[in-house]
Amino acid sequence: MDCKVNLIIHGSLNDFLEPANKTNSVEYKYGLSLSVKDAIEAIGIPHPEVGLILIGDLSVDFSYLLRDGETIEVYPHLNHPSVGTDKVLPFLPDGKASFILDVHLGRLAHYLRIAGFDSLYYPKDPGDSHIAQIAEAENRIVLTRDMGLLKRSAVSYGHWLRNTESRAQFREVVHYYNLRKDFNPFSRCVKCNGLIKRVEKASIEEFLPHGIKRDFNEFYQCSHCGQIYWQGSHYKGLSEFLESF
Ligand SMILES: [Zn+2]
Known part of the structure; x- marks a missing residue:
């Protein structure tokens, strides 16, 4: 037996729909018992982009099994109706973003x-x-x-x-x-992702090009790969870029 649901797609999730479906409303037909997650991905939306799924006033998770004829509203993480934090889908892991x-x-x-x-x-x-x-x-x-x-x-x-x-x-x-x-600028090695620490010039002096040894006194080193850093012209440009936020 063919069943169908109507998926109403909100905001930035429309970026994933086929041009023919860019009306925000997608009729989806299915034959067997199907989770809402499978239906959402079948029309093109990757599940980590989904912030909230509402059926009427009820929020459901990805494992919810579709029922014939229902209308399902699918929202992105940013810009969805305000609901309790226990109703929204995973967005950020606990702790600092990595x-x-x-x-x-x-x-x-x-x-x-x-x-x-x-x-x-x-x-x-x-x-x-x-x-x-x-x-x-x-x-x-x-x-x-x-x-x-x-x-x-x-x-x-x-x-x-x-x-x-x-x-x-x-x-x-x-x-x-x-x-x-x-933001914690210049705390991580761009080469290997290791953490950078201040080091005494004397401890790394032998590895420095002559001009750098002459012109700079403050040095940092990656604790993982040993890469040495100083505040050269590259540093200034990137500082300005980060400060533009
Ligand atoms: Zn490194």
């Missing part, structure tokens, strides 16, 4: 690390299933332009980047997760 990025987002990982956010990124593609496993094991937010990666069931937290340019992507992530208050 990320894992897919192989195409090296520049975005660079900016997130400069702002001080724990951001895993592998220049050599570890594969979607590996990224999803680490995200699940370490409660990390997946950032990607790959909708298939976000639809993996191991991924609870994630965002599909609308922008393609890295600085615009960084602004998008800062706005989406409201990160400005948690």
